[in-house]
Amino acid sequence: MYNIKTFNAIAPQGLAEFSDDYLINESADPDAYLIRSVDLHEHVFPENLKAIARCGAGFNNIPLDKALENGTVAFNTPGGNANAVKELIIANMIICNRNIIDAANWAAKAASGADITLRTEKEKTAFNGVELMGKRLTVIGLGHVGSLVANAGLDLGMRVTGYDPYLSADAAWHISDKVKRARTLEDAIAKADFVTVHVPKNEETIGLINADVIQAMKPKAVLLNFSRLGIVDNAAAVQFLQKGTLRKYITDFSSDELIGQDNVILMPHIGGSTVEAEINCARIAAQEVQTFLETGNIENSVNMPNIISPFQSQYRFTLIHKNVPNMLGQISTIIAGEGVNIENLANRAKDGFAYTMVDANDMSQDQQYYLLDKLKQIPTVTRVRLIKAS
Incomplete structure (x- = not known):
């Protein structure tokens, strides 16, 4: 249990x-x-x-x-939550290009009266927008969310460019071959009307979209960040919005620099909500x-590293341990020393830690208790489990 x-x-x-x-x-x-x-x-x-x-x-x-x-x-x-985020990205691009928020706010504040229909019909031209069809969309990061956004952009008739230097073979299967692949970030953003960011936050991506990158973007482009706070330099985004070279910045990661800024569409972190x-x-x-x-x-x-091995024996030892030399030797020696035959062994490492699974058959209860205790005594081991096949 x-x-x-x-x-x-x-x-x-x-x-x-x-x-x-x-x-x-x-x-x-x-x-x-x-x-x-x-x-x-x-x-x-x-x-x-x-x-x-x-x-x-x-x-x-x-x-x-x-x-x-x-x-x-x-x-x-x-x-x-990839589809939910994708839909929010597409919705925000439409909201941005069709001036939906400004138009709705104007209509809500318009004076009531017999002429309201005539007024709205006459003044609607102030909110004329442009269509997404034919516009250039650049998607930075083509994982679960990015690949969906790229494909959805194609469905809307946009010209889509993707940039992801770490694109896995598995992820590549989910992306249409009509998405143009950029070799560099600079090439990806150069002609884009919309740039949307979908990368994990780590040492390499913090500040990925900085002042130099925004300056290299097409004038009047729109930048979207629904990935993580810190991947876009918000202060730089505000700087280029104030210059008028960046048309809008849309994000669900709030910061002091963005509050009250014109041409910032800011919302709670609702991408997966x-x-x-x-x-x-x-x-x-x-x-x-x-x-x-x-x-x-x-x-x-x-x-920890991802590791999947068929569980076809009666028992499986799993060990989380430091990634140091001779760990497999120590583990195997202890198990073999009890006269237990190792049916299968799988091991993967990630940074400073590793994970080992050892499968075996025909162990007495005394052998099980003894081996658990002996394996736990290895100084670099942080957890040992013995799983019995169901």
Whole structure:
């Protein structure tokens, strides 16, 4: 029996994914957390906590190193809210080009009376817009969200350019061959009417869209950032908006520089705030946790390597340990020393940590207890589990 603790409101459709072998919010010593926005940086992790699944793509609210030191694998749910974000990007491009907000605000404030219909008909020309068809869209980052935005742009008749130096082979399958691939960021933005950013936040992407990049953009271009705060230099964006060289900046990441600025469309962080996205993310998170707890396999981890190996033996040892020399030798020697034959061994490393799965058959209960204890005594090991095949 496994225990799951939830933080925030997790969609019940996601929790329904758990089998009868799981208890939800019935233990103070859970095996896994399902979270959304709760900040865990000051949180004390229970020793028993094996997994944290974030129902969403972002994971800045999880202290990844701290989790690793506790032997806790952290997951996110990439792609679960991708369609919701895509729709918001498309909506904002239409809102921007058709002056929808200004027109609606004017109509709401227009004086009432018998001539209101005539007035609105006469003055509507002040809100004339332009269509998206034929305009140039550049998508920076072609992952789950970016690929959907690029394809949707094509569907609207836009000319789409994509830029992603780290594009995976799997992601490439989801992008239309009609999307032009740019070799450099400079080439990607040079002629774009719209530039939208969909990259993860890390050391390489902080400040990716800086003053030099914005200056190199086509005059009167529109910039959208629904990725993460800090990827666009907001102060630089304001500078070029005030010069009139950047037409609009649209984002759901607020900062002091943007408040009250003309030609900034600012909204709460609602990219993934749809009923469908919350359900999708909760379902994915529940599936990730179950797979990990029941088989040891890891998919969509943000602090450990992804590793999937068929579980075809009676038993599986899983170890989270420092990525140092001779770990596999130590693990294999201990297990073989008890006369247990290793049926399969899988290992992956990520930065300073590694994950090892060892499959075996025909172990007595005494051997199981002994090996668990001996493997836990390896100084660089932070967690050992023994999983029995169902």
